[in-house]
Amino acid sequence: MFRSILTVLSGSVIAQIIAVAVLPILTRLYDAEAFGRYQIYVSILNVAVMFVAFRYEVALLSARPGRVFENLLKLTFRLCIWTSMVALLVAGAVDLLIPGVLSSLRGIVFFLPVAMAVAGIYQMLTFLPIRDRNYGLSARSKILQSVGFSFGALGFAFLPVIGVGLVLADVFGRAFGAISVLFESGKLWRTLISPLSFSEMKFTAIRFQKYGLLTFPGTLLSSLSAAVAPFAFLALFNLEVAGQYSLLERFILMPVGVIGAAVSQVFTGELSTLYRTDKEGLNRAFRRSLFQLLAIGLVPTVLGMLLSPSLVPLVFGADWAMAGKLSVIGFPIAYVRFVATALTMTLVVIDRQSLQFSWEVGRFLFTLCVFGGLGWVGVDNPNTVMVWYALATAVTYAIHLLLADRATRLVSLQAAGSGKTL
Secondary structure, eight states, X not given: OHHHHHHHHXXXXXXXXXXXXXXXXXXXHSOHHHHHHHHHHHHHHHHHHHHHHTTGGGGGGTXXXXXXXXXXXXXXXXXXXXXHHHHHHHHHHHXXXXXXXXXXXXHHHTTHXXXXXXXXXXXXXXXXXXXXXXXXXXXXXXXXXXXXXXXXXXXXXXXXXXXXXXXXXXXXXXXXXXXXXXXXXXXHHHHHHSOOOHHHHHXXXXXXXXXXXXXXXXXXXXXXXXXXXXXXXXXXXXXXXXXXXXXXXXXXXXXXXXXXXXXXXXXXXXXXXHHHHOGGGHHHHHHHHHHHHHHHHHHHHHHHHHHHHHHHHHHHOGGGHHHHHHHHHHHHHHHHHHHHHHTTTHHHHTTOHHHHHXXXXXXHHHHHHHHHXXXXXXXXXXXHHHHHHHHHHHHHHHHHHHHHHHHHHHHHHHHHHHTXXX
């Protein structure tokens, strides 16, 4: 498993190095408001993309090879297209009937349906290399996505669309990553566009309905929880402060999240194999991975906290000094996210979707209460908001890790008690 993690991790690290390397140029081509607009777009997209396929793409990991898998693949692809078309109709209807609602975000709202389709299809395709343990392809697609975003952002900066240049670059990068997976997957595209009868569609949707009923709401709540912070900075302060926070997201939290997600892909694949073949070793594998992740992230976190106040304005420009101060608190948040994100699918893999969903509900409500309380008392210091955000993140993810440890331990004990691998 460690070699597989290194393979995927290398791709994610290279992808993030490319993204971070181009940031000093982008911060001089785009102002803080453009970054704030981009951060709001990403936050909305991360929530909206949960609706695209209702998390049926997760079922691709465990679907039986053959017709069952192909029908699930075709259903997921069609959901990505249909829900994006519905989103376009909804955006158009709202703009027509209540024009004032979208006025401040008009620059990005009508890009969202296209972005949803592209992001949903790319998200679906990323599960295929994981299923086949083709971690090299997974790594290459991440690198190409980052390259696509970087070149797109640089190019759009010199066009009349600079206000939404980062948004367009994001769509371009995801499309680039999706095409790379399709290109190396033979005739997969033929399967995606091949006919699917209504009866097959209905049967497949019902067969994997637990992903829509439990995994989808839980993941949606997770995305909503992550979106609270960017919107809180916009609501409590202004678009410029939200832009400063956006650099922190792009420079620290997003790269760490991507790396954590890459590790999660390998861990999820290996854990699902253990759950099928060697349940006694499940808790041992979970704890070993947890301690390894804690050790890997500790030193970079401490260095980041010490260096970021002076390094961020030096690299990205004096206008981003506030982002440097926010980064001191951002690195501990990134550390917790890195460890927890890598193990976040544990409860889902061992069929404890209801427990995962309960945690997601609690996390969302707790995060909402924290930021709501900050707004109610009238906090006017972004650093104070970041401290409370860090505390909320640490508490909620620590609870999740404890729940996952207890659940895997129960599975291992039950398997040991039965005297055989179930």
